Amino acid sequence: MAYVPVEVRGVKIPRRMAAGFVIAILLFLVAAVVLSLSVYSLPAGVVAVVVDPVSGQISKPVMGPAVGFKAPWAYMIEDTYAIEVIEFVQKEKAAGRWAFSAPEVLTKDGVTVTVEMVVRYRIVPQRFDELVKKFPQVDYDDKVLVPKARQLIRDVISKVSLDYLIENRDQIAKQIEQQYREAVENDPALAGLVDVLDVNVLNFILPAQVTDAINRKVAAQQDAIRAQFERQRVEELARANYTRTVLAAMAEANATVTRAKAQAAQIALIANATRTAIEMLIKAAGANATEAARLAELYIYLSGLREVAQTGNVQILAISGGAGQAIPVIPITR
Incomplete structure (x- = not known):
């Protein structure tokens, strides 16, 4: 197979057109860079100022959310206002x-x-x-x-x-x-x-050692308070027992006095009644002094026997006659 050479000619671009194309690309890149340096955005909660180092000016605050423009050489200083x-x-x-x-x-x-x-x-x-x-x-x-x-x-x-x-x-x-x-x-x-x-x-x-000392002091104070409370409780209990004993003794003394007064009044009444009965008996019998004394003794003796007989059934016997026969003369029942 024979080799056939082929000649390919490139397309010749005019030099002026190529230079324009390169310049356009460069201008586009520069514009993109300038635009990126000139546009800023702020999120919510952020405030910023634009500082121009050429003029030395600081802009008024801009609060986000916001989008703005600045000189490409200017820079932002931000902070949160939350x-x-x-x-x-x-x-x-x-x-x-x-x-x-x-x-x-x-x-x-x-x-x-x-x-x-x-x-x-x-x-x-x-x-x-x-x-x-x-x-x-x-x-x-x-x-x-x-x-x-x-x-x-x-x-x-x-x-x-x-x-x-x-x-x-x-x-x-x-x-x-x-x-x-x-x-x-x-x-x-x-x-x-x-x-x-x-x-x-x-x-x-x-410090730990100070805290430990304070805790020990607090514990000691609490123990002292508990001991004081226990002492007060014992003292109050003792006072209550003493008061109760005194009141019981006073009540018993009052009761004894009352009983004694009642017994004395009863004895006085009995004595008065006995005296009145003896006087009536002597008067009714027309007894002389000797007989009156004898009647009084006999009455008191019989009253005593009556009190003794109240503990059970008793009979009082009188002995009469020469044969010594026992004749019941005064039956006393309880």
Whole structure:
């Protein structure tokens, strides 16, 4: 098979047209880059300002959600205007961006106290441009909010003793919260630019040995209270028993006196009745003094026998006659 050479000629593009095509591509790329650098978008809850380094101007705040345009060489400074939280917690818990180690301060008597606190705040978005002028890195929290909290806690705790802190912890917590809020509101760098919404002192953490000593003291106080209560209970029981005994004795004494009076009255009545009966008997018999005495003895003797006979059936026998026959003359039955 024979080889047949074939000649292929390329299409010749004019040099001017090729240069125009390259320029168009470059212009398109430049326009795309310029457009991407000139358009910005902000999500909800974010505020931003446009900073023009050429003119040195800072725009008014723009709050998201929003889409806007800026000079390609200008840049954005953003921050959130939602509620933010700064937490002062123990070192082992301070891991997040907004979690800081809790201040460890000394009381007036030299005891170390760790203060846990939470601060809730938000910026004023309408004045964000003023905040950026003072804090271009938007680090007002690290430069003002956190150091001010540490300093305030140190100033308050250093003026009180441990005992006073324990006894008035709620009052001291409210003092720290109020003074911190006032300090931020009156700070020349943040006044009117940041609103402190809430300050909450969570806990005053004492050293372990101090906590153990307090627990032992509380336990001893509780034991003393229980012992005092038990002593009072025993004393009250003793007083109640004494009162009950005294009342019983008084009641028995009153009853004895009453019985004695009744018996005395009864004896007096019996004596009066006996005397009256004897007088009537003597008068009826017309007895002389000797006979009257004998009649009185006999009457009293028979009355005594009658009382003895009340314990059972008794008969009184009189002995008469020379033969000594026993004749029942006075039957007495119960």
